[in-house]
Amino acid sequence: MIKGLYAITDACLLPPDQLPGAVEQALRGGVRLLQYRDKEPGDARRLEQALHLKRLCDRYSVPLLINDDLALAKACQAAGVHLGQGDLKLQQARAELGPDALIGITCHDSLELAREAQQGGASYVAFGRFFHSHTKPDAPPAPLDLLLRARSQLHLPLVAIGGITVDNAAQVISRGADAIAVIHDLFSSRDIEQRARDLNRIFDRF
Numbered sequence: 001m002i003k004g005l006y007a008i009t010d011a012c013l014l015p016p017d018q019l020p021g022a023v024e025q026a027l028r029g030g031v032r033l034l035q036y037r038d039k040e041p042g043d044a045r046r047l048e049q050a051l052h053l054k055r056l057c058d059r060y061s062v063p064l065l066i067n068d069d070l071a072l073a074k075a076c077q078a079a080g081v082h083l084g085q086g087d088l089k090l091q092q093a094r095a096e097l098g099p100d101a102l103i104g105i106t107c108h109d110s111l112e113l114a115r116e117a118q119q120g121g122a123s124y125v126a127f128g129r130f131f132h133s134h135t136k137p138d139a140p141p142a143p144l145d146l147l148l149r150a151r152s153q154l155h156l157p158l159v160a161i162g163g164i165t166v167d168n169a170a171q172v173i174s175r176g177a178d179a180i181a182v183i184h185d186l187f188s189s190r191d192i193e194q195r196a197r198d199l200n201r202i203f204d205r206f
């Protein structure tokens with residue numbers, strides 16, 4: 001289930017009037033998971049957008065995850081949440097969302113954090129950033145070979161994030177990433193649907 005292209009939205013790249021259209025193009029291009037990530041203020045706007053994305057994702061049978069915000073995930077009946085090390089604790093999210101929810105945990109470059117997340121009932125672990133990221137340039141870097149070690153030591157799906165593009169995705173997929181989480185290379189593209197297809201197709205090579 002956690003396999004292929006994992007699209008993440010970005011409030012700067014996608015203003016409210018462009019968000020649904022851009023996401024629908026990505027869904028048409030075969031995105032396998034969608035994360036709503038919006039750190040701007042405005043609870044009512046965020047709820048409205050999340051509900052809109054939930055309806056779109058349902059049409060394409062794609063799980064919607066919410067970044068950081070458990071209450072929003074519950075309010076829009078999302079499939080789950082993505083949590084970083086400074087966010088809400090995994091145990092609380094699992095207790096509130098239940099056993100079937102998808103809960104992803106950021107592990108940066110740490111196998112120790114990943115083992116802890118696996119032990120604590122995470123659905124996937126995310127490593128990165130693997131490359132320079134336009135969206136989050138200061139995210140801690142991670143070496144590509146971390147994925148090889150993670151692959152041999154963990155049974156959870158591995159998500160790679162950070163500066164992933166059509167030109168470098170093969171480097172993380174060949175090392176064991178089950179999914180690639182992408183913002184800029186997907187949503188800044190002139191043809192989002194085709195870019196989604198191109199990113200997903202890289203998985204066929206491995």
Ligand SMILES: Cc1ncc(COP(=O)(O)OP(=O)(O)O)c(N)n1
Pocket residue numbers: 006008035037067068082083084085086087104106126127159161181
């Ligand atoms: C799939 C995925 N991986 C990592 C992150 C980063 O989460 P976090 O470290 O909490 O940082 P923010 O996204 O909240 O800035 C993610 N969102 N998704």
Ligand SMILES: Cc1ncsc1CCOP(=O)(O)O
Pocket residue numbers: 128129132133134135136139161162163164181182183184185
């Ligand atoms: C949220 C996040 N966490 C680590 S890098 C990153 C941003 C990923 O966006 P992009 O694909 O544009 O580098």
Ligand SMILES: [Mg+2]
Pocket residue numbers: 067068082083084087
């Ligand atoms: Mg976070």
